Amino acid sequence: MTETQSPLLRVENLQIEGLSEDRWKTIVKGVDLTLGKGEVLGLIGESGAGKSTIGLGAMGYVRDGCRFSSGSVHFDGIELTGADRETRRNLRSTRIAYVAQSAAASFNPAFKLINQHTEFPVRRGVMSREDAQKDAIDLYRQLQLPNPEEIGFRYPHQVSGGQLQRAMTAMAMACRPDLIIFDEPTTALDVTTQIEVLSAIRNIVEEFGTSAIYITHDLAVVAQMADRIMVLRHGAEVESADTATMLNAPQQDYTKSLWAVRSFKAAAKPAVAEGQVPVVSLRNVTAQYPGMSKPVLNDVSIDFHAGRTVAVVGESGSGKSTTARSLMGLLPPVSGNMVLNGAALAPEFRKRSKAELQAVQMIYQMADTALNPKQRIRDIIGRPMTYYRGLKGKQLTEEIRALLRDIELEPDQFINRLPSELSGGQKQRIGIARALAASPRLVICDEVTSALDQLVAEGILRLLDKLQREHDLAYMFITHDISTVRAIADEVVVMQHGRIVEQGAKAQIFTPPHAPYTDLLLSSVPEMDPGWLDRVLAERVAQSA
Template structure:
């Protein structure tokens, strides 16, 4: 039962500034927020709205290059903006937890998952090591991680992005905190896994009376999780209300525009001519990691034609990104072959020519780990232009500026920034620009819109569609977002456990009858109805008897 009469967290006129070009500029501009014990507040807004900055502010923390410039943050009566480092550290390790947007950038790559999970409860004397590890396994099981007794003994790089995100959610729950800030906790998850994770998060929040701030750009997800929703833009509150009111009767035009996005749908294209040679083909590719007994890809075949988009969908760990790694030459096939314009392509990237490397470029899922944190944006984008296309000097600068403008980032404002000075969505756009900078023939888009709010995501889809038409690009579009597939795909490949379940034209795949696994995927797409999650879980429980 939510106790809104006793606030756990109170922000009053919160103001946060960021240092940019030797000047302090406002990021959060006088936000007021009250969170009751056991209450879940959803923060919604486009990229750069200040959602994550406010979430961190609830912990008494600001990123490097930022500062509290006004207002107060009271957590259970303790004022955090002026609290000592020791006070904040003690609260963060036991009473306040944070689930970051990018789990890959948050785990220490040198330690196993379960060791990092057990660290705080053991260090704070809440559990013995054996007890903490047992609790970790229980949480892994609740969060639907595969092989819960074993997965914690892997290193972060040995699990998929979705699995790593769930492991981080489990770690945040280790000390059973009073407040958890969830910063896009289901961003990296496929829709089938997302249902179980949302259910597990909600059950744990309800069981322990935990308060939560749930930051997301997915309106259908926040509808399942939040008691109230606050809409943000440019660091200011647009409006706030209980979830049902906000979904059914928003007052502000900006909020209504958020609710009405995803109108984009790429134009339907004529079928591929039988004689047309694909830009890239995978023929019966089987691949496995060195030192392992079982293949991770089994007999995979796909064709990528100029000017067309193949969407590859499936649950976390199904082999989508692994297929892309194999295509890129990062995981050479043990059987089968990869063709470029009908000619065999060397299985390993080190044996490919510069022209062959240029032909296939990748936009990575985790922008936080894909961008060099010490390079400025102009250098990140400019390097492939110089390496592959020989651009230098004035011509290079002109191309960088044009590409930044194409991805809707003001060149003068962003050219000299570091990745740490960008929001998650802005980093992903830089990743897109870096891939396009090489002028490739095939672009592998690995969850490129997963970290973006819906307004920006639609803009990116429109941009990719425009660039495809202008440059006759082929896209391999890896995603767990079925609405994105409907918007941009020409063909669809459904994968499960390293195999292709079915593939074909988008209209054929989405028209009944479906393969059982495809039917599961389609039924797992969240709806903007607060009762949707309960209804789906009840239906599946009834089906299982």
């Protein structure tokens, strides 16, 4: 009973300030939370909600340029915000551990995994080096890493992302801490890998009775992992409750809007008329990087029709983006050909005419890096208009303004801004406008919503759908997110290892029977039902038996 009286972690009125433009701004505005022994708390919210800052704050850590301004963090009787460096440092690894979002970036590239794993157990005198190595191998085995005896002796770049994420969980467990902060541990992973990592994390946390704070923006994921969920927005709590209550009966409007976000669906379009010529076709395209022994694309054929969206889905490395590179003329096929409006399309972009270049435009995943930070919106959008369409002077300004209205940004406000003066969603809108400025026939959308919060992403999908209807555009929509496919696709192409596994109309792809890989892909997409993970894992065991 004493456990309930003194929780492992008690955060009271926690306030954290961040320095922005020489002024301290509050980014966490008085959050309270308690965590009992063995309990898993899910923190959920959109970017900027302060999830990670709170998670790190629970370790007594703030990033450079931030500070605790008020409130307290009690970890097992120790107050962390006022504790000296030494005290806080000595708790880390041994009693509190952290699992970062990108294990690939969070392992030191210069050292073998197992040496990073054993660093602190050995330094803190928890175990000898030999014991720590043996224990690491045991943990690798428990987390179902392949070749547990050997995998630790590799460097990070020699191990896949999903395996690294499990190795990082193992590392967090090295000193058997009381509390682990999981900071979006599966966000960077493919769905089929995510499911393995989720079950591995859940098992080991249960096994050792570790308390955990699980930070994510994905509701379906948190539903599988957490006993209790806290919804955050703008650095403050919106509401918190146990998982079942939170999923079934959210109280606040914001929570309800998050829950309802996957509601957008583009209107169904009539089937393609018999004999209609596609805008662009890939015919039996096989492509290979110079110096590689195997092709990266194998016999890929896709038709893109005006006014319709082809969604290309698959995991990282499946050849989705490579297909787009071939289409753009960046990676000319070694065999097969490409067709634009019934005429051959030059395989290499250098040999394409201006009209051919104009016809295929691209929108990128990271609007942040795809826009020149030194150019004003006027120039970013105006340049393709001048280059492809010869627009100048007053006419050019008129067109830019019209296009800005099209993407629902007020021209007077935005035309002279720099990209740094825009939000993430607005930047992506400018990315869209730049593609449209050329008056293309086919637009390649490469994971255009992946970096955006759900509410913002939905706005972008609605906009793309509206623009498609207005301009009769063909879209190639590259994504790994099945719910986006459901929302916007007319046809679906499923890719794996550079080949097309299955392709056809959306309804056909989503109705069983599926190709085995499509089935794996679809069944790996987390659902809001808290029992989903157990059910899927049980089904898979039953199937393989």
